[in-house]
Amino acid sequence: MATPEHGGRAGGHFLPAPNRRVARIWPTLRIQYERLVRSDLRFVPWVVLVGLLLAPGVAAEQWQYVLLIVFVVSAGSLYMRWPTVGLALVVILWIIAPLIRRLLDYFVESKQGPDILSLAPFFATLVIGVLAYRRQKPSKAVLIVMFAVWAGFLWGTPAGLDDPFPLMFAIFSYIAATVGLLLGYHDWKRGTIVLEKLLLFIIPIVAAYAIYQFITPFLPPWDALWLKFEAPISIGTKEQGTFRAFSTLNSPGMLAGVLALFALMLLVGPRLTPWRLAAGGLTMAALLFTQVRSAWIAMAVAMVALIPVSRGGILGRVAVLLVILGGMYVFAGGSTAGQAVVDRAASVGDASSGGDHSTNERIQAITEFGPKALVQPIGDGLGSVSQASRLSSKGEPPFADNGYLLIMWQTGLLGFLLIFGGILAGTIYGARQLNSYKRKERFPFVAIVIVTGVQSAAADTLFGLAAVILWYSLGALMASSEDPECEAIREGKRRKQAAAEEAVTYGATRAPAPAPPPREPAPVA
Structure with missing residues (x-):
């Protein structure tokens, strides 16, 4: 019987593995073909939409517009899979978007245009905020x-x-x-x-x-x-x-x-x-x-x-x-x-003394x-x-x-x-x-x-x-x-306060309980 180490099947794929060491690492490297499922079809319209949005910008060499779409889509996609990476991209975008605009003006564009790229951090923050609400x-x-x-x-x-x-x-x-x-x-x-x-x-x-x-x-x-x-x-x-x-x-x-x-x-x-x-x-x-x-x-x-x-x-x-x-x-x-x-x-x-114009204006x-x-x-x-x-x-x-x-x-x-x-x-x-x-x-x-x-x-x-x-x-x-731990601490304090108030209330309204009568000594046999 053919085994994976000798060219047999493993999960529907042939493994050409005359060497045992290669055979051990080959399953992690081979390409596995999966059939499309119904949920994958929902992803297709979004890919088409992003492509339609990018095409006019690339054709007209509107690189700020292209980067706006790329950054926003990337931030949302990364946040869905890795929230930390998606948030990191948004924070970086807040900080470097103005610099990217200056670099584009210097290296690519021949004249100053509208600062469309400045909208990218706002859009990206809004997108991942909606995703955070859903999660x-x-x-x-x-x-x-x-x-x-x-x-x-x-x-x-x-x-x-x-x-x-x-x-x-x-x-x-x-x-x-x-x-x-x-x-x-x-x-x-x-x-x-x-x-x-x-x-x-x-x-x-x-x-x-x-x-x-x-x-x-x-x-x-x-x-x-x-x-x-x-x-x-x-x-x-x-x-x-x-x-x-x-x-x-x-x-x-x-x-x-x-x-x-x-x-x-x-x-x-x-x-x-x-x-x-x-x-x-x-x-x-x-x-x-x-x-x-x-x-x-x-x-x-x-x-x-x-x-x-x-x-x-x-x-x-x-x-x-x-x-x-x-x-x-x-x-x-x-x-x-x-x-x-x-x-x-x-x-x-x-x-x-009137010398600080900024303070005086404020x-x-x-x-x-x-x-x-x-x-x-x-x-x-x-x-x-x-x-x-x-x-x-x-x-x-x-x-x-x-x-x-x-x-x-x-x-x-x-x-x-x-x-x-x-x-x-x-x-x-x-x-x-x-x-x-x-x-x-x-x-x-x-x-x-x-x-x-x-x-x-x-x-x-x-x-x-x-x-x-x-x-x-x-x-x-x-x-x-x-x-929950913080709620437990508050609940414990509420119970202690209620117990203390109850003790004060009962102490002021109720007469003290009478002391029990002394017990008689047991008779000596």
């Missing part, structure tokens, strides 16, 4: 928070109907970021919190590129081309000594917000390894080179607020951070780049537009300020800083209360029993919410990657409070 249905509390936030954003829709393009982009960008709540919830439920691990490998590269941009006398040609035609004025120039690092993102403010969040994640993380120290050093250096003083102040205020919340547990790490900053000042303070950072930091206190925006925002029932319209206002036909927005004022101006007081009230309610819901159940794992999520709340005083933190990090952390925090 792990969230609790009623999570849905209430999400719907409250959505209602707050949609409350400012009617006033923005006269300018549809910024309105549609604002709705799309804000809503797409909120599905990070579902991603964090799903990751906690499946037992793998991966966002911090992903950022731990990605952000140091982004920070190193920002440091290179700041210290080099000449920018890379793709950055120089973008800086010449499309960059915001706030970036400054090398010639005038006002340049601010922006790395792979499109503005120093966006970069500074992400770097500050990541630095605080390292500060409150469970372990302080050598790699985390190195990543923290690169992050702090890049954060200083952005010269975004509001991010520096927000980080300092957040650290002070986190000390009592952590019961002094982060004091040692704050000391390490101060040592790192002191070392940077010693080694780089005398250089041209270091002196620019020192001068920028020293200008924080110039607001009282104070003026609060005093002038704050009262107007309070009396507008439905706001001035979603998209009238912030990033979406760049698509507006009405000209420049009246102000650009202060995230709280930006949201209130767009949605009115009721929309503002729904949005930030939802965030506050989700934080309170998730932080229950923080000190008694996986405190080390849950505390970083609370820290992210606190830092974002402080940063919102100087920037729109509900837009972009910083918003995705916020919603992801809030979703994981809410999921952590719903674990």
